Amino acid sequence: METKERFHNRVLSTKKVGEAVEAYYEKCWSDSEKGLPTAWGEGIAYFPLIRAAGLNYVFADAMSARMGAKKFPYAKDAAADFGFLDESCSYARFHIGASRILKGDYPYDKSFDLKKIMAPLPTAYFNTDCCSAGNTWGDLLSRYLNIPTHTVYTRRVFDKSEWQPEMDHVVEQLKEMVGFIEKITGRPYDWENLKTVMTYLKQSAAMREKLRNLLKMKPAPLTYFDVLSTFSAFTILHGMPEAPVLLDQVVKECEDRAAKGIGGVKKEKYRIYWIGAMYWSRLGYMAEKMAKMGVNVVGGTYDYMFFPFPEEIDPDKPLESLAYAPISCGYTTDNNMAPSMSDWRIVKDLDVDGIIVWEAHTCRLQSGTNHDRADYIARRLGVPITYVQGDFVDDAFFNEAQFDTRVQGLLEVIDARRKGKQGD
């Protein structure tokens, strides 16, 4: 049988992360059928706090990304039917659309097994106020599903003098959040378990750091797309004991490849940094497409989201560690104050040849910082940039011809610079 030539040399152990995620969703469903509560939430979520209470928690963005990846069309349709315009946040649309389907308010093709597409309806919603769309999203779901919502309100900080007061502000609210969680679960909060959860999170972050270091190698034994395939270890399996174990397997496979000189792509001709969101609906497709062009995307914005640094997680100070998350994230604080997301030194270590900036058309939170971030990095490194429009999960905003032309154009610029001359 003829085998199709593959250019993306996928890290196989990332598939196990996917399997574990599927198992988690199955657990959510079976627990729900037993009457156990499920919670949904959005934002730079303080999800370890929820995890430690033994509450099944599903991060909204991740659920929407999963629906996009599984090509489930009805969530988007349900949202449009509800009154949503395509221009609004696609994560929100898919998520709210899913809730309508689960509630039985919108039809879908029953050949889709909803248990394999989405999580069960929640009994509570957690909002972490990283974006106004997120706030209204939580409010709407709260009303539509008639469930309580808890919001942790976070101020943006601009000056180092503001960090500690704001962290204190968040810690106070997290304590209130614990009270809310206790009402949902009907039992006292397990503070010891929080330490355990934070320990697993710290171990996971350490694995992630190893993967970031492996990406610095030339050729890199993995791609940014492989890293993103493990991302649900943070967004879904956060704080669970299997998360660091699965990530460790990924690290070991990559270290083994590194020792054998096996690259993440068949031929690493170009090293590219990816600023902005990711096209979750077509992660594998993008990985293969880029690899076929000889591109290894060796890093990107998501490398530094959701607890990227193990040293920032102290299991003995869990609330303080969680409060630090929005402060250190470039989306909720100013670029200058979030070195992880705009530090050209990090990108310099990756020795990139160029930058792709991906605009998720429906997300004003992440796309707003793209130009500044790309400019900040590119000016210091002197690398070319190309801007491409798309989205997280809504295929309507992706134009393949546009993508191909702009990325190919970028590669040609890199080639020309390498040759160092043009003149005729």
Added chain:
Amino acid sequence: MQAILDTFIEIRNDPYGWIANWKANNPDKKVVAIGVYHFPEEFVHAAGMLPFGLQEGSDSIVEGYSYIYPSYCGYSRSLIDMGAKGNMKMFDGMIITDICIQLVQAQRKYLRNFPQPHLYLFQPSLDLSKDRNRADLMVDFKKLKGQVEAIAGKTISDNDLRNSIKVYNHNRALLRKLHEMRRNEPGLIRARDMQAVVMASMIMPKEEHSKLLESLIAELEQVTPPQRQGVPVFLSGHLCHAPKIEILDMIEEMGGIVIDDDLHTGFRYYAKDACPDGDPMDALIDRFRVIEPDCISRMHPSNHWDEYLLRQSKASGAKGVIILQPKFCEHQNFAYIYQKQTLPEGGMDHILIESEHEMISLEQIRTKMQAFVEMIQAKNAG
């Protein structure tokens, strides 16, 4: 009367030109550009400065696209474009309110790219349902007061603040009176002129505006407005900036008579007063915490804009609601989900008109509006 209106219209037609002129004629006075929505302007007034309610610019977006994508609302894009063009350097300070991520991004663009003296982000705690909200707001308001004092170079006393509250309450009462007069006498004042009255209040010195408005109201009280054939309508939406006057004109041209609204350049601006006595900080915080009209940017279980809209439009005697939604305004799109259900269920016809910074086509709006009026007239006749 027309002379007074012309004063307001001149400001509405070119707010940035007007303020530049005012600054030139008042070189010893400072002007602070502010995002008006939910902003306690009294702080700026009490510090002896003029608050300038940031308006959408009139230019097409050109320079701004080097900094932001087109998928942002026209207002935020326009603010960024004006910053990129260097048009905002005349202000002594700029404070944007965080009620929307797009406004936050606009402020961020200034922070990174268009240096502006005293550029701040006012971040009031928006979850009004929490027990801690009042305490959090006290922190936010104290910080804002400190920032305003830094711009002014002087401390704001409680007496200054109380006095400013009185000045603002007086102006708001006058605006509410005009609002009431319009409701009671449909056709008393054109929609575009009402907009000019309100926008001028966001820009010119409050005392002067009140004086002119008193005179305008006195003259209008003597006027019997011409009988207008049409359908009384409630205008809703446009939370941060003024709708284009071409749209307002089109609505009236096609037979809509605007008798009530919850617009930014409308009832939202003057709906609530602050208590003039006691602790002025408490008074301003209490005012902030009153949800009137309902507002999608704040969180509270009873904060349902759709229910407010149904209630208010019926109370006003409107026969239809026109929702003016700026393209890319996520807040309004989210709000529309329930408006779309609640209004028809409550027996109130409505239409949604999407607006853009660069107006796409009035012909589309003309057709929609005409059809809407025809539909309501037919229902009423039937």
Added chain:
Amino acid sequence: MKTQIVVGIDIGSLSAKVVVMDSKKRILSSEVVQRGIIVDEAAAKQCLITAMSKAGITPDDVDYSVSTGYGRALPGFGDKNVTEISCHARGAHFLNPEVRTIIDIGGQDSKVIALEDSGIVHNFVMNDKCAAGTGRFIEVMSAALGIPLKDAGALSLQSQNQAKVSSTCVVFAESEVISLVAKGMKKIDILAGIHHAIAERVSGLSKLAGVRPAVFMSGGVAKNKGVVYHLERAIGEKIFVPEDPQIVGAIGAALYALDVILE
């Protein structure tokens, strides 16, 4: 020694362009054909045949060909494909080595390319959705006004009272014209407004790339004197427009083909 021959083929959204070149970089012939339908390969093939015929060659005489444009990946047209970004840059620099900024307003998109002093592409930007300034808008609006596209630019320069045309969205373009005519605006004033709007959009794009003289304009819209006039004023620089701006991409493609055979 037999002179080597190369062909550059630019298959755009609205037209196909071909340049036949020899190894001394002499342009032996060129041809432009309007495609009519976007997937019309026949027009592109016809263009190729006509260009070769004009050069007095047959397909067997062609040593190498490079295709560019949105249709560059269509089979049967190029031994290799290179994007129009690189090809326009190459072609422009060939025609004018002083060029440092290239503006190409095509039928469907617009791009600005910044060159280094050596002539290689330093950076490029292309329009975002909903912020377009493209030839299509002028085409649709001119048709709505009943003015032949070829006359639109020159006529627009006669305006003494330019209309304000704020949106360049093609979807509602015709209804925009109706409302302007209904307001009593003269056609030439509306035309001036249209050209100004396009130029404004593109000048905004050019600022993202950075404008350095000499500025060069390529693509079909470069033949429109009205756009050139308004764009010069918007960017504050004189614009060099070659004799045939439509074939710049094909020239660049031919030069890339030469690179291959001369290596």
